[in-house]
Amino acid sequence: MDVKGFHLSYCSNIHPGESWDATFQNLKIYIPEVRQRLKAEGPFGIGLRLSHQASLELEKPERLKEFQVWLRQTNAYVFTLNGFPYGDFHRQIVKEKVHFPDWTTVERKDYTLRSFQILSQLLPPGMQGGISTSPISYRHWFKTKEALKAGMETATAHLLEIVEELAKIHKNTGKLLHLDIEPEPDGILENSDEMIWLFKNWLLPKGKHQLSQKLGISEREAEDLIKTHIQVCYDVCHFAIVYEEPAETFAKFESAGIRVGKIQISAALKVLIPPSANGKFSLGKKLQAFAESTYLHQVVARLDDGKLNSYSDLPQALDVLPDTKEKEWRIHFHVPVFLEDYGSFSSTQETISIVLKEILSNPEITQHLEVETYTWEVLPQGTRQSLGESIARELAWVRERMG
Known part of the structure; x- marks a missing residue:
């Protein structure tokens, strides 16, 4: 939905189901309900999550046509896709498998290209679209620097194929599409510096000459193509976990010529570590409710001197809690954005408010906003509501914060 010129929606990865039939059925149920709860007028934007399986089914002309008809009848539109999870994302152990297959594989490249072909046919005229x-x-x-270098060589080649294809789509259809890379704790790209490293050390030096030769354009034009079609997905939860300040991060991206294709509005769990042994023991017992087996819940800890320690999952952090001298933990757990605290814990909700103020003062940062809270099923019982009510409440909270 339109909020002050921004496209605001929620990410449909909140709904279980890997097939297109399951995905479509959830949209039919929840899009009308959420719209009604919000009393939203005008076209309603959808942040669509397509699994690999669903994309294979939706690319069939008859299925795509059916969805397009439903979008018109519902007065809804798709402006962004979540192409991060390739396979199953609910009701089973996901953990680090959420990254598989990664950008070193042909499977990831082909799935993404297929998703862009679908998005190009769904995106309304005159609107940018991102995945x-x-x-x-x-x-x-x-495990080694050599392995990482080899992986980055292959991944860069695949990303440049995406750029080439998106440039063709833009030339042939006029639709501007971009791949929005989402830094995340324990990803190869965790923060703004590493995102800039991707462009400076890999995409630009490898891609300028290659695309210039293949497309018959100057290297300056090739650089512009890369920066147009490869952008960043700024997940507020992820950047808050690594203690980045939004204004500084946006300024760094602007200085490097990197665009923000989408902001995912999400909150991390924030915990202040008590100094006493009893306090730490009590805290550890309460945090056990969040140490569930489905998703990775990376922890980044801050010490008094500002140094950061990282843990690959919450259980590893809990193991060192009794003896730690750390002062604060930020935990990769997408808690509801409309709740500021959870009893003994709080969230990084304030960072969302700061981000919204930044984009309101500078709308050129991005126009795509997507609420992404997907862990409702594993949240403590006291924080749960019906799914439709929860989605609407999240969007209403964002809309209110935007004035």
């Missing part, structure tokens, strides 16, 4: 994707891979899969 968020993984931060290249899971860094702990690469």
Whole structure:
């Protein structure tokens, strides 16, 4: 839905189901309900999550036509896709498998190209469209510098194929599409510096000459193509976990010529560590409710001197809690954005408010906003509501914060 010129929606990865039939059925149920709860007028934007399986089914002309008809009848439109999770994302152990297959594989490239072909046919005229994707891979899969370098060589080649295809789509249809890479704790790209490293050390030096030769354009034009069709997905939760300040991060991206294709509005769990042994023991017991087995819940800890320690999952952090001298933990757990605290814990909700103020003062940062809270099923019982009510409440909270 339109909020002050921004496209605001929620990411449909909140709904279980890998087939297109399951995905479409959830949209039919929840899009009308959420719209009604919000009393939203005008076209209603959808942040669509397509699994690999669903994309294979939706690319069939008859299925795509059926969806297009439904969008018109419902007065809805698709402006962004979540192409990060390739396969199953609900009701089973996901953990680091959320990165598989990664950008070193043909499977990831082909799935993304297919998703862009679908988006190009769904996107309304005159509107940009983006697909968020993984931060290249899971860094702990690469045990040596040589392995990482080889992985980055292959991943860069695949990303440049995406740029080439998106340039063709833009030329042939006039529709501007971009791949929005999403830094995440323990991804190869975790923060703004590493996102800039991707462009400076890999995409630009490798791609300028290659695209210039293949497309018959200057290297300056090739650089512009790369920066147009490869952008960043700024997940507020992820950047808050690594303690980045939004204004500084946006300024760094602007200085490097990197665009923000989409902002995913999400909140991380924030915990202040008590100094006493009893306090730490009590905290550890309460945090056990969040140490569930489905998703990775990376922890980034801050010490008094500002240094950061990282843990690949919450259980590893809990193991060191009794003896830690850390002062604060930020935990990769997408808690509801409309709740500021959870009893003994709080969230990084304030960072969302800061981000919204930044984009309101500078709308050129991005126009695509997508609420992404997908862990409702594993949240403590006291924080749960019906799914439709929860989605609407999240969007209403964002809309209110935007004035």
